[in-house]
Amino acid sequence: MDTVERLAHAFERLPGIGPRQAKRFVYHLLAASPSDRTLFAKLIGALNNDVQQCSECYKFWSGSGEMCGYCSDNLRDDGLLMLVEKDQDIIAIERTNGYRGRYFVLGGVLTLSGRGSVRERELIHILELRLKRGLKEIVLALSATSEGEHTTDYVRKILTPYRNRVRITTLGRGLATGNELEYADAQTLSSALMNRKES
Ligand SMILES: [Zn+2]
Incomplete structure (x- = not known):
């Protein structure tokens, strides 16, 4: 060749x-x-x-140190942790200017046919760490696709043992069915964030 x-x-x-x-x-x-x-x-x-991967949220970033700008920013709210599929989703959420909590990148979605994976072990590790720092709410912010919903169900199950210690929410309606979070406009995401509901 x-x-x-x-x-x-x-x-x-x-x-x-x-x-x-x-x-x-x-x-x-x-x-x-x-x-x-x-x-x-x-x-x-x-x-x-x-470029390296942040030791807390697993987002890719370039710079020195162990943590990305979002994880090392003292002004962000430790009470909130948002779980997203991929790095680009963080960019979409940041564009709304309506979220000041922390993030965790799941690193993918699970397909209905059982393929794909999420960072399950890492998520549990970070959750334990964040609970000690005052975590109050976990926002499941996955795409409104069938894979996104399937993954949300799976992550919800992983989080079951934490239900008595944290609130678990999902983004409210607004994201059209079939829409990937990455491509949602800021206003739609903003209202989905404001209207998040118990999950
Ligand atoms: Zn980070």
């Missing part, structure tokens, strides 16, 4: 990219200047050293 084919195969591993689009990326890069290609390769390589 030559380099063009190998790179095209590498692009095909990215989400939502088919063989034709993968090839288009490669030819686009071939038409670009050598310095553009070098920069592209360098940035991908830099992900190894410059």
